Amino acid sequence: MERERERYEPASIEAKWQQTWERERAFHAREDSPRPKFYCLEMFPYPSGRIHMGHVRNYAIGDVIARTKRMRGFEVLHPIGWDAFGLPAENAAISRGVHPARWTRDNIDTMRAQLKRLGFSYDWEREIATCDASYYRWEQQVFLELLERGLAYRKRAILNSCTACGTVLANEQVVNGMCWRHTDLPVTPLERDVWFLKTTAYAEALLAGLDGLTEWPDAVRTMQREWIGKSHGARVKFPHVGRAGEFVEVFTTRPDTLYGVTFMSLAAEHPLARELSAGTEQEAPVREFVERILREDKHLRGAEVTTKEGVFTGGYCENPLAGERVPIYVTNFVVYEYGTGAVMAVPAHDQRDFDFARVYGLPVQVVIQPPEGGLTSASLEAAYEGPGTMFASAEFTGTPSEDGKRGVAAKLASLGRGGPEITYRLRDWGISRQRYWGTPIPVIHCTACGIVPVPAKDLPVVLPEDLDLLENGRSPLPASERFYAVSCPRCGGAARRDTDTMDTFVESSWYQLRFTSPRLETAILDERAAKWAPVDQYIGGIEHACLHLIYARFFTRALHDLGHVSLDEPFAGLLTQGMVLNKHLDKTTGEERWIKMSKSLGNVVDPDEMIRGVGADAVRMFMLFTAPPENDLKWSDEGIRGASRFLTRIWRGLLVELDMLTSAAAATSIEGLEGADLELYRKAHWAIERVTHDIDARYQFNTAIAALHELANVLDEPGAAPAVRRFAYETLLVLLHPFAPHVTEELWERLGHADHLVFHPWPSADPAALTSDEVQLVVQVNGKLRGRVTVATSATEDEVRAAALADAKVQPFLEGKSVVKVVVVPGRLVNVVVR
C-alpha cells in the first residue's frame, strides 16, 4: 500500500497551501461583506533583521483568533505592517556602514518571507511600513492640526539624554534613571527647546476611559491608572515676603496640615531658587548646590534612600492662613516635573520633611492628633502621616482631618490664595528626537516669524534617504543645507527647517486606524475607519502597558477631537502574552537559568530552522500548547518534537484509513449509535464544545489543544464504524485548523472535499451528544472518596441517595455509624455525613 508509506512532509504541504490561500485572496478583508466585522491585530514588529520566537508566539495567538473568527462567520480584518523607523537602523549604519533605509527595507523583505512561511492569515494587501512617506505624511498633517489646537507645543525643557544614543529620551524611556535601551547607562541632563504633545489634556479622559475597557487585563488597567496618577488636594499660594503680589505656589494632598508648615522646598530646577538668592550672600551656595544636584545622576537623586540635602535661598514667604513667615529652601528631593515643583514642608506629618528638618534643625509643629492623641512636637520620633483631628490650627482645631482638607481648600479659595486642585503624575509627551531615521517634524523656524507650520500643500516633508549618518551616528539633517535651508512660508525670508524627527511611538499610535485605509492618498482616514475600528482584539507584550498603549489611546482621542474618527478607544480587547524564555548558562556562576530569548545573550532559536525541521504547523502548535498565553513560555526542543509527533500521528492515522473513510458519509446524528460509535461520536461533540469555549471565551489555547489530543486518543481506539470515524476525523481537522492550518487543509482535501477549511463554518455541538442517559457519581463519606455509583441521569435525589448508601465500597464506612446527612449534588457526587 503506497499510501501508508507516504510520510508527513510539512515543507511541500505548507508551501502548497500558502500559495493557494494567496492565489484565492483568502485573507483579504472585504469592505462590502455582509458579515459582521472582526478586527484582530497583533502589535506590529520592528524590522530588526529576523523574526524571533517572541513574534512567532504573538502572531500564532493572533492567527488562531483571526482564523477562528473567520470560520465563525466574521469578516476578519487581520493586517500586518512594519514599525520601521528607529534607532537600531542607525546602529546598523554605524557598525556596518549600511544605510538605515536599505537595512530597514532588506529586513522587511526577510521578515515578510518568514511570516509567510508561518502561514499567518494576514491581509498582505494592507501592509504598511511607517518609514514610507505615504504613511508618515499623515502623521505630519496630524501634528500640524495638533499644533493649531494647542495640543502640540514647544517648550524649553531639561531633558534626559543618553550619551550612547546621542539623543533626548522621553520620561517614559527612562527606566530607573537609565536609558531604556542602555539599562546600565545613567541619563544626563540637557537643556533644549523641544516639541511636546499635550497628553495631560487627556489625563482625566484616559483615566475615566479605563473603566470601559472591560476586555483588558486588570493588571494593565491598574498600571495605567497608577501611571496617570490622579491626586486630589489643593493649590496653595504663599505670598513672598518683600515681593508684593508674588507667590510661591505648591500643590499638596494634605491642606489639612497647612498650619504645620515650617519651611518651603523648591526643586533644584525651580527658577525661583536662583532668583531668590540673587544678590544675597546665599547666591554662591545656592548656585553651587543647584549645579551639583543637576549634574547628579537622576536615578540616585530619585532614590528614596538618598540623603536629603538642601540650601537656604535667602527668601521667605508667608503662610496664607497662619500668617507665619517661613524660610524657602532649595532641596534635592522635590520633583520639578510634578505639581508646581515646589512643596510646603510639614515635618510633623510628612516623613521626608521630617528627615530634612532633623538634619537642618528646622522646627516641627504638630497639627494633626491621631485618634489616641498625645502627639507633641518635642517628642515626635517620626512623622505622623495618618488621619486624625486638626490641632493648633486656629478655627479648624478639632476638625477631622478629612473634613479639614475640604475646609482649608475652600478657605484658600475664598481668600484668593489657591483652592481645591487635582494633579496628575502623567506628563506631556516630549516627541523631538535628534535623530535621522524618523518622521521629520513639519515646522520651519524663521528669525522674523518664529515657528511657522509647513503649509499643507507642501506635505510631506520627505526624509532624504540619500544622506549618510555623521560621525558617532549623529543626524545628517542639521548639516544638510538641501534639507534645512528653506524660505519662510510666511515672509519669504531665509528660514530653517526643524531638523528633529519624531519619537517612533508616534507612528505606532495610529497605525491600527491606518490599516483601514492604507492606500488612501487624499486623507488619513475615511469611512472605512468607522466600519472596522476599534480593534476587537489586540495582542502583544505587557511591556507596552504604559507607553504604547497610553500613547495610542491619547492619539485616538486626539484624532477624534480633530474630527478624523468617531471612536474614543482604539483597542476594545487586549491580550498580553508572556515572554519566550530559553535556558542560559551563566558563565560566571555556572548555573543554568531561564531567561528571555535574546540575540545579545546568544540563546535564540531561529524560527526558520524549526520550520525546516518540523514545519510551521508544529512550531505554532508548540507555542500555543506549552503554556497559557499570559504565562512566560519555556522553550523546549522535546516539546516541539511532541507537537510534531501529534500532527504526524493524525497524518498517518488518517491516511491509513483513507479508503475506508472516503467510502462512508460522515455520521450526522447520535440516533442509533451505541458502544464505540457512541463513545467516539460523543467525544467529537465534547471536543467541539471544549475547543470553542476555550478559544472564544477563555483564550486558553493550551486546553483547547489538550481537548484535541483527547479526541485523537479516542480515535486511536479501534471499533467505531467508518461513518462515525469519518465524522470524528473531520471534526478534528476543522477544530485543529486554526492551530495547524496547512496539514488540516491537506487532509481535508484528501478526504475528498472541494472547499477549503479557511472558509469552513465552525461546527456547533449537538446537545444530545453532550448528555447521557447514565451518569457516574462519586460517593464520599465525610468528604473522602469511597466509591462510585452509576445512576440514570433522570434519577431522583432519593434514588441517588439509596444507590449511594447501598454501594458495597461505601458500606464498610457506614458500619457502626449513624448517617447524619446526605448531600446530593446532581450529576456530580453524593457526600454521606456520618458520626
Added chain:
RNA sequence: GCCCGGGUGGCGGAAUGGCAGACGCAGGGGACUUAAAAUCCCCGGGAGCAAUCUCCGUGUGGGUUCGAGUCCCACCCCGGGCACCA
C-alpha cells in the same frame, strides 16, 4: 515601602466550592530491529513488600463549609508594576 499577580508530580501545565494532577514533555519497563532511530503497548505524586486496599499530599499556620488547590485571616517565598509624585 506601596499596589498587583503567582506558589499544584522530575518539568510545562489541568481542575463553574464537588473524583487533585486532564493533556503533554522527560523517565522506567516491554514489543519490533543484527543494532539504533522512528513507531507501538504498559507504568508512572509519596508511603505502606503487593494490591482493585489504606494513609498522607496543591508554600506554612489557622478558619468557614457536608466538602477547600479554589473562599476568609495571618505569615513565608517568587515574579511584575510604582517608588522622595507632596
